Amino acid sequence: MKTRGLIDIAELTTQEIDELMLVASDIVENPERYAEKCKGKKLATLFYEASTRTRLSFESAMLDLGGNVIGFSDAQSSSVSKGESVSDTARTVACFADIIAMRHPKEGAPLVAQMSVNIPVINAGDGGHNHPTQTLTDLFTIKRELGHVDHLVIGCCGDLKFGRTVHSLVTAMSRYPGVRFVFISPDELRIPEHIRAEVLDAKGISYVETTSLDDVMPELDILYMTRVQRERFFNEADYLRLRDSYILTQEKLKPAKEDMRVLHPLPRVNEISIAVDSDPRAAYFRQVKNGKFIRMALILKLLSENA
Ligand code: NCD
Numbered sequence: 076m077k078t079r080g081l082i083d084i085a086e087l088t089t090q091e092i093d094e095l096m097l098v099a100s101d102i103v104e105n106p107e108r109y110a111e112k113c114k115g116k117k118l119a120t121l122f123y124e125a126s127t128r129t130r131l132s133f134e135s136a137m138l139d140l141g142g143n144v145i146g147f148s149d150a151q152s153s154s155v156s157k158g159e160s161v162s163d164t165a166r167t168v169a170c171f172a173d174i175i176a177m178r179h180p181k182e183g184a185p186l187v188a189q190m191s192v193n194i195p196v197i198n199a200g201d202g203g204h205n206h207p208t209q210t211l212t213d214l215f216t217i218k219r220e221l222g223h224v225d226h227l228v229i230g231c232c233g234d235l236k237f238g239r240t241v242h243s244l245v246t247a248m249s250r251y252p253g254v255r256f257v258f259i260s261p262d263e264l265r266i267p268e269h270i271r272a273e274v275l276d277a278k279g280i281s282y283v284e285t286t287s288l289d290d291v292m293p294e295l296d297i298l299y300m301t302r303v304q305r306e307r308f309f310n311e312a313d314y315l316r317l318r319d320s321y322i323l324t325q326e327k328l329k330p331a332k333e334d335m336r337v338l339h340p341l342p343r344v345n346e347i348s349i350a351v352d353s354d355p356r357a358a359y360f361r362q363v364k365n366g367k368f369i370r371m372a373l374i375l376k377l378l379s380e381n382a
Pocket residue numbers: 128129200206209239240301302340341342
């Protein structure tokens with residue numbers, strides 16, 4: 076049987092996503108029931124690109140399941156600096172670990188790793204492509220905050236071109252009924268054509284694109300803010316010109332619905348003013364917390380499926 080990891084959110088059915096959210100909710104309520112579920116198991120975190128939340132959230136998830144963690148957070152300190160391929164590194168790590176979480180600047184690297192080993196590989200972000208566990212975190216947060224993930228107007232704002240979290244979020248949300256998207260970005264950072272063609276148009280999902288956050292604020296149920304992805308720009312001048320395109324302030328939030336929620340995968344740079352943090356609609360630090368629980372549910376699922 077082929078080993079199943081999670082490279083792209085599209086690999087999970089809607090039912091599987093809903094089940095993961097149910098398990099995650101149960102973990103929130105009854106953490107002690109899960110405290111030894113992964114006793115004797117090891118997670119390897121292979122992070123070839125900067126991370127705070129995702130790596131620590133994966134590691135905390137495994138520790139809270141009673142398992143152990145190995146790995147690297149700086150590829151330069153590993154044999155990668157000697158020129159080892161992703162495939163060889165993955166094969167080596169699979170001799171020690173039961174499951175891998177990998178982040179890599181190159182699109183497709185976690186897939187290459189998955190093809191090289193027979194333990195599950197979870198994509199923890201590959202270049203400007205995908206970030207499926209952030210999306211599970213986002214969906215779980217929306218569910219916990221608003222009670223449902225269908226029939227919502229989702230505004231995605233900022234760097235929709237390079238922001239991998241948006242690409243995965245749109246792919247996942249577009250299967251829930253009654254979801255509508257509003258894409259707010261400068262022209263240069265619009266949502267990629269392949270997402271429009273293969274996801275939105277293919278499924279007949281309604282969406283609009285605009286450069287004005289103010290115009291659309293009153294209609295949003297979720298405002299998903301993103302950072303302009305400096306590391307994926309070809310030139311610094313473009314980054315500097317675009318980085319402060321949107322800055323969410325208390326003033327800008329005034330016309331928003333009272334039960335709207337602001338999400339952000341974090342890290343934030345300038346795009347949300349710190350004063351917004353105390354607004355009850357600011358859900359981004361609660362979102363960080365949720366990430367650990369949904370990753371616990373995912374690790375449990377993949378380890379039991381591949382046992
Ligand atoms: C995001 C990422 O790495 O894509 N961060 C995260 O995982 N929480 C978003 C970002 O870096 O802007």
